[in-house]
Amino acid sequence: MLLEKILRNRLEQKKILLMTHIVLGYPSFATNRQVIAQMVDNGVDCIEMQIPFSEPMADGPVILKANQDSLALGTTVADCMAFGAEMSRLHDIPFLFMTYYNIIFKYGEERFFRDCLSAGVKGLIIPDLPPEMGEAFFQLATQFQVAPILIFAPTSTDERMAKLNNSAAGFIYCAARRGVTGKKSEFDDDFNAYLARCRAATSLPIAVGFGIRNHNDVAAITGKADMAVIGSETIRLVEEQGAEAVGPFIKGLR
């Protein structure tokens, strides 16, 4: 089933979906397995798995360090692809890859899409690949039915959102604010106005990410967005309290 369809089905049961984020190979694939199990068991609806890259330019300090540590431990793209396949087999929620374009470019775009398809990975989030730069990429995405998830930003104009929407599939990832991952956001009037613009620009489900850390944050966007994205916060949690802390944390979010 296509990513958008899966999410829409889930949305029939829930007021808001939850998407979480992990960095593959950090602190280890074993821990990734535990954390993902806890997430799935506690109702997470979608997981983005970041394939680490040496230059994660859109990421803040927590994820940056996780990328570097994972690479230092020897994580390869092949490892990540195999792990993605394993998780998709094991768990009945959609898995996405999040990474930077160079990973895919070096792997070979077509090969990457083919392998994603056979791994059962449902979508890709590539923060440094705007539609203008990825003609072949977006064609392959359609061809292999792996959703290219695009990002709306508060700085995006209505025209720009419309244009992005034309290339996007699965859902739209609305960045809650300027900046990199891992810092707090305010869900104020400005934010609401922005979110309304997002909603108007697309008929895809919309996810909100950047700075969502707790029950209150999730509550603040419930009813306005379709999915809340928890990014750096679970990495911090695993670092400080271990994988077991993830389950209760996720449970408490909604």
Added chain:
Amino acid sequence: MLLEKILRNRLEQKKILLMTHIVLGYPSFATNRQVIAQMVDNGVDCIEMQIPFSEPMADGPVILKANQDSLALGTTVADCMAFGAEMSRLHDIPFLFMTYYNIIFKYGEERFFRDCLSAGVKGLIIPDLPPEMGEAFFQLATQFQVAPILIFAPTSTDERMAKLNNSAAGFIYCAARRGVTGKKSEFDDDFNAYLARCRAATSLPIAVGFGIRNHNDVAAITGKADMAVIGSETIRLVEEQGAEAVGPFIKGLR
């Protein structure tokens, strides 16, 4: 009696005269007294007493250091003047002051000459005062009968020597070589030719200085020059062996 006359008288008794050099106040006026006594007792014919100056630009390391140490001990020009008077009274040889022009300029040229006259100092050696720069000085020298001793250098042309001779009195100081005080000189054919030029340029007695250190050096110029000048060597001697070593050293020179 005028300096030239005194020297000529002495030359009637000796094949070559000896002039020695001391730095006033170094290592102390007391030592100066002892050293001068030894010098006079052992037949020195003329003594140049250097009034220390902070910038002794024509002096080499030994005399330079002696200048600085003397000043550091607090030697003043007034001390030197008084000491000059004392020595002239005490010893029956001509005493000269050697110093740099600033000392005289600051003291007041006329006052300096007057004080030299009354101190019985017979001449002045001022290495940084060529005749062109000292019109008043050379007039005062004539007026006060204190001989302005000028220096010939190996680089001086015949014309220049003639010109210097016009302003000089007492004797001509022929620098044996280029450079500053305190280094060895060669008394070779070049030197002899130079000395012949000096002799031709003046009817004043001629002294040779710079690098005369021992009996052999003195012997080398005997018959060619009228006076040998021992400069840095006695300072070195006093430093290394004390004032008492000066007498025997002087005795051995001729």
Added chain:
Amino acid sequence: MNKDGFFGKWGGAFIPEILHETFEQLKSSFKEAKEDPDFWQQYLDIMSTYSCRPTPLTFAENLTRHFGGAKIYIKREDLNHTGAHKANNVMGQGLLVKRMGKKRVIAETGAGQHGVATATMAAKFGLECTIYMGEVDMLRQRPNVFWMEKMGATVVPVKDGSKTLKDAINEAFRDWVTNVDSTHYVLGTACGPAPFPEMVSWFQSIIGTEAQQQILAQHGKPPARVYACVGGGSNAMGIFQGFLDNNAVELVGVEAGGKGIATGHHAARLCGVDASPGVAQGYKTMFLQNDDGQMLETHSVAAGLDYVGVSPILADLAEKKRVRFASATDDEVMQALDLTMRMEGIIPALESAHGFVQAFKEAPLLGPDDAIIINQSGRGDKDIFTIAHAFNDPSWKEFIIARGKEYDK
């Protein structure tokens, strides 16, 4: 450049969505400025009153005699205010920032040279300024940090990755996506997302325009070859542009050979075999990366050449064989530097000395009717800590030890 910012298959603008609008503004401001002859005149004015353009073209008579071949000319970007060609780029971008009405600038710096230049421009133009610098580079180039701070800039040490230039660039981008409304990122070389490669090259073309006129005036005809070191590629692009349209002039870019290409400790992207096409830091070029696309550590005695990527315009010109690429090892660089100081009384920056190495290898092969130009992108006296260290100068070490002890009391 095509409309998407590509040169052949290189370049582009691979940027996070948050920067899209700011790039639109930048592209249109740049386009307007480029079409406005007053803008270039304003640029020339400030470069000739605040820096000392035109910088001279010096005939290196002694080196020419020494090598006994082509006449060697040196384009003296070292005489710019702040001591390198970097001044050209920052002053140009500063004028553009004024036009765009932004109040704050940020920059990355490797050698410190671009950081000093940017801090200087910010002081002159009254802009707030933050400079990102890899921690390793900060240690290599401490005096530059001091001057940046004195010029009122905040210098932020970057402790991620290899702690050098590429990491400083990432960190600057992170700042930019956060403060996109108020801030312009003064990229220091002809790299990064479009329009930076073209824009930086445009400002730097002032070097080539001058050099082209100067060599005609002094030598009577164009040079046979032009040499420039290549870090990001801005000084090379700057001087090459004066001669690009004359195919009789051979253009030679010299990359950091580090400890030798074979050792893997180098920064040779366009010569050598370790680089491959990739996309990072917002643009597509030849990167030193592994098979997975992870960037490698690079090495050079010259911090300013110690970078994984290279100008997409140069990648294109390399592919089209319009520019030939060579590399110079650290050791060769120290020798060329030594010779140039002794024979000409000129101190090239370690970066610039790479160009000298290759020129010295080739000068004897040309005739006395030929001229070659070496672009001296900067002066080496800013590099005292690196150069004295690389020469292993004992009295320098003694001096530092003594000073250190004095401070440690």
Added chain:
Amino acid sequence: MNKDGFFGKWGGAFIPEILHETFEQLKSSFKEAKEDPDFWQQYLDIMSTYSCRPTPLTFAENLTRHFGGAKIYIKREDLNHTGAHKANNVMGQGLLVKRMGKKRVIAETGAGQHGVATATMAAKFGLECTIYMGEVDMLRQRPNVFWMEKMGATVVPVKDGSKTLKDAINEAFRDWVTNVDSTHYVLGTACGPAPFPEMVSWFQSIIGTEAQQQILAQHGKPPARVYACVGGGSNAMGIFQGFLDNNAVELVGVEAGGKGIATGHHAARLCGVDASPGVAQGYKTMFLQNDDGQMLETHSVAAGLDYVGVSPILADLAEKKRVRFASATDDEVMQALDLTMRMEGIIPALESAHGFVQAFKEAPLLGPDDAIIINQSGRGDKDIFTIAHAFNDPSWKEFIIARGKEYDK
């Protein structure tokens, strides 16, 4: 100057006889050169191709706004090759040395700036080179020693007297009287025996000639006042000569006030009350000396101003009231430096900053129709060890301590 080298009652040539002939040769070579228009053209050519003359005149817009009075212009001698106006003098003397056929040059240096310039000139002209430098100054300016050595010069530490500039001058004279046939003494400032004051001033007049034309072009009329720091007086003489014949232009020389004129720790010869007429180092001028004529120790944060004497030409102009003299304390200098860096992105040498201090005091008293020019004789980044030290910069100290420990292993 009269035939004996006097300006009013100042100057002359109080030299040992051994140097007489060499001064005759120097005087006649200088006279010939001065009368030969080709010589000046040759000088202009080398200064515009080897250094970057004309150096710019920079309008200091921010400082002007800050002080709210006269328009402040800065003459940028810091952009010369080797970083100061000293280059003008040495290149000129270098051409003269070539003319005289001598093969070796010697020089004294205080700040190190003149030593670096001379070593540079010697490398360029293929001359043997020895530099005398006070041991105290060598410690203050170690990087300059390194560069001189790298340029092939021998640097001799002078351990006599106060171990600073004046002692280095004495020592250079000692070398000269020893090696008079082969050697030219490249005196670094407008002091010493005639013809040096006139000759050095002549070469430096290039500054004033340019500045005079530039201010007319940029401001439309001559400046109200011109400021220059005064060590030996060469940069001041250089710029003043562009305006000497226009009595409407007030000329202001700024000496080192050190810890304050009242403390006695300074180098104020033409303002202040501690100096008196004297004769030393071959010329007559106002010296800082005691009643016996012994030279005093001087003090300045700027090694290049830390000197007992001063140009006899300036002594004469002071007496004739054509040039007004003021002093700036070390503290004031650090403040002016700080302000100039932050507001204009320009780093004056500590020496030059003295001129800035006085200009800053007076600028508010003039109107916006008036222009003033400050001669920025050199750049401060050569002074990192002195400046960072004087600012008491903690991270600089940490850096030096760490580096020292590394070397001490």
